[in-house]
Amino acid sequence: xxxxxxxxxxxxxxxxxxxxxxxxxxxxxxxxxxxRVKVVWVLHQSGPCAQRxxxxxxxxxxxxxxxxxxxxxxxGFVARRPHPTDRRATLVALTDHGAEVAATLAAGQxxxxxxxxxxxxxxxxxxxxRTLGATVERLRGLLEAGA
Amino acid sequence: xxxxxxxxxxxxxxxxxxxxxxxxxxxxxxxxxxxRVKVVWVLHQSGPCAQRxxxxxxxxxxxxxxxxxxxxxxxGFVARRPHPTDRRATLVALTDHGAEVAATLAAGQxxxxxxxxxxxxxxxxxxxxRTLGATVERLRGLLEAGA
DNA sequence: TATTGTTATACTCTATAACTATA
DNA sequence: TATAGTTATAGAGTATAACAATA
Numbered sequence: 423x424x425x426x427x428x429x430x431x432x433x434x435x436x437x438x439x440x441x442x443x444x445x446x447x448x449x450x451x452x453x454x455x456x457x458r459v460k461v462v463w464v465l466h467q468s469g470p471c472a473q474r475x476x477x478x479x480x481x482x483x484x485x486x487x488x489x490x491x492x493x494x495x496x497x498g499f500v501a502r503r504p505h506p507t508d509r510r511a512t513l514v515a516l517t518d519h520g521a522e523v524a525a526t527l528a529a530g531q532x533x534x535x536x537x538x539x540x541x542x543x544x545x546x547x548x549x550x551x552r553t554l555g556a557t558v559e560r561l562r563g564l565l566e567a568g569a
Numbered sequence: 570x571x572x573x574x575x576x577x578x579x580x581x582x583x584x585x586x587x588x589x590x591x592x593x594x595x596x597x598x599x600x601x602x603x604x605r606v607k608v609v610w611v612l613h614q615s616g617p618c619a620q621r622x623x624x625x626x627x628x629x630x631x632x633x634x635x636x637x638x639x640x641x642x643x644x645g646f647v648a649r650r651p652h653p654t655d656r657r658a659t660l661v662a663l664t665d666h667g668a669e670v671a672a673t674l675a676a677g678q679x680x681x682x683x684x685x686x687x688x689x690x691x692x693x694x695x696x697x698x699r700t701l702g703a704t705v706e707r708l709r710g711l712l713e714a715g716a
Numbered sequence: 717t718a719t720t721g722t723t724a725t726a727c728t729c730t731a732t733a734a735c736t737a738t739a
Numbered sequence: 740t741a742t743a744g745t746t747a748t749a750g751a752g753t754a755t756a757a758c759a760a761t762a
Binding site for chain 3: 602603604605629630632633636637640655656657658
């Protein structure tokens, strides 16, 4: 009974570990680290952001954003510019190079999904996604209850 | 078509993120960090280990193990003792307190699995575990091919 | 007063390199 | 020669606290 549940949890944790390993491997070639690629990803999805917005999106202290943006600026992925209306704030935007890398990441994710799930028949994949979705919802509930 | 695959990948990544968050939250109360709890877990499963074995199990440099074991020793989770046959080596074992915490972790994992998957009917859960298993295998293959 | 981003400082995890003691 | 674990050093990511400029 409970064995299947523990097996499911074990498998999910194993998969999470492997996905993390895969990410870790791909980043150095791009000149990015894990924390920095998250910044690039947020900017890719949201467009230029104030640093405070990055801090909220990444759930990280403002000081941490300063360091990440410093590093990304030094390596040419992002640029700072003044906020048009709030002179306290700084806008962070992807450079052309940063945007290119983000596009590469997005394309890579689609390709990766194809490799990972391409061999699974549609009905099975749909059921898998449904169960995953329900699990995510339940876990989100547990986390909110505990917080 | 590919949309379902990308959706599956998104869901898996989302679940991985939430599981990580849940782990992060539970550790400070136990007096452990993520890296240190991995050491405790290896010792719980394998029994006393030489530091070199820990380094291999954790896929980490020997120097890193020194620091982790130092910290775990200072906080009373593990104890060092001489290796019985190899005078170069140091055996690391859980203390009583460390073993208690490991048992708590193990019990917590079973309870967590019940909460997470208890509402899913057996047939669906079995299919879920099968698909997960196949995905883990495929990803493991991809990683080995790329390495 | 509150917010934005900074400097200053510190802790954790990780790595490489050089070293000692042992095999 | 090779291995086990250490010291020494460095870099990344994170946090808190105090501060200047601005709202």
